[in-house]
Amino acid sequence: xxxxxxxxxxxxxxxxxxxxxxxxxxxxxxxxxxxxxxxxxxxxxxxxxxxxxxxxxxxxxxxxxxxxxxxxxxxxxxxxxxxxxxxxxxxxxxxxxxxxxxxxxxxxxxxxxxxxxxxxxxxxxxxxxxxxxxxxxxxxxxxxxxxxxxxxxxxxxxxxxxxxxxxxxxxxxxxxxxxxxxxxxxxxxxxxxxxxxxxxxxxxxxxxxxxxxxxx
Numbered sequence: 001x002x003x004x005x006x007x008x009x010x011x012x013x014x015x016x017x018x019x020x021x022x023x024x025x026x027x028x029x030x031x032x033x034x035x036x037x038x039x040x041x042x043x044x045x046x047x048x049x050x051x052x053x054x055x056x057x058x059x060x061x062x063x064x065x066x067x068x069x070x071x072x073x074x075x076x077x078x079x080x081x082x083x084x085x086x087x088x089x090x091x092x093x094x095x096x097x098x099x100x101x102x103x104x105x106x107x108x109x110x111x112x113x114x115x116x117x118x119x120x121x122x123x124x125x126x127x128x129x130x131x132x133x134x135x136x137x138x139x140x141x142x143x144x145x146x147x148x149x150x151x152x153x154x155x156x157x158x159x160x161x162x163x164x165x166x167x168x169x170x171x172x173x174x175x176x177x178x179x180x181x182x183x184x185x186x187x188x189x190x191x192x193x194x195x196x197x198x199x200x201x202x203x204x205x206x207x208x209x210x211x212x213x214x215x216x
Contacts, residue, residue, distance in 0.1 A: 044194060052201045055164075059205055062157040063212055069153035070213075076150040079142045081135055082214050088131045089210045092165075095124035096203045099196045109186040111179070118176040118192075121199065125169045132162050154213065161209055164202050171195050 070077050102117025104110075136155070144151045175195050178184065184192055 044190075045197075048194065048197050052197075055201070056205070059157070059160070059209070062153070062160060063208070066153040066157045066213060069150045070216075073148070073150040076144055076148065079139060079144055080214055081138060084131065084135060085210065085214050088128055088135075089206065091124050091131070092128045092203055092206055095121045095128070096200055098124060099199050103189070103192055103196055106179070106184050106189040106192050107186055111182070114179050114184065114192070115176065118172060118179060122169060122172050122176065125165055125172065125199075129162060129165050129169065132158070132165075157209060158213065161202070161206055164205070168195075168199050168202050171198065 098117050098120035100117075102114050102121065105113025105115075105117055139151075139154075144154065146152050146155055172195065175192055178191060
């Protein structure tokens, strides 16, 4: 009789033990998944910073080449439209604030702010790019073309930055589409942050370019 009672207790506790074991296994799997996700983010950040460092080196070389051409041809430098580019610089800086606004929106679960911030970046970035193309058109009418050393140095430097802006805009449209479909949440917004790192880099580089090319 006592043996039957013991067997009955063991049988009654077996489902509980199995359930606890399953819960523990599930928690362990969730922990591994979170650790893997965190590790992936850290690797992505490192890759992005290495990429941006290599890009900064490339821009530095082009800035040095421009400085040499600028002092060799001061008369062509005088044709640059400083007021227009100053406005354009302000527009690009506003886009960075829009990135911060969008990121703070997704971090607090405010999807409307996220979408509006991304839309602001797309609008402001597009305006910056169009004004840059307008300046190129005006400069070509003044004879500043790729056929001259100054023009080659100027267009190589600012054109490379313009290409980065264009890439950032295409990327922003992709992020906006994912945000519109509810992919990003306050617990999962790495895609927005990752793109934001790139866009801030584009803005910081332009500040250096604007200072060297238009103000010095």
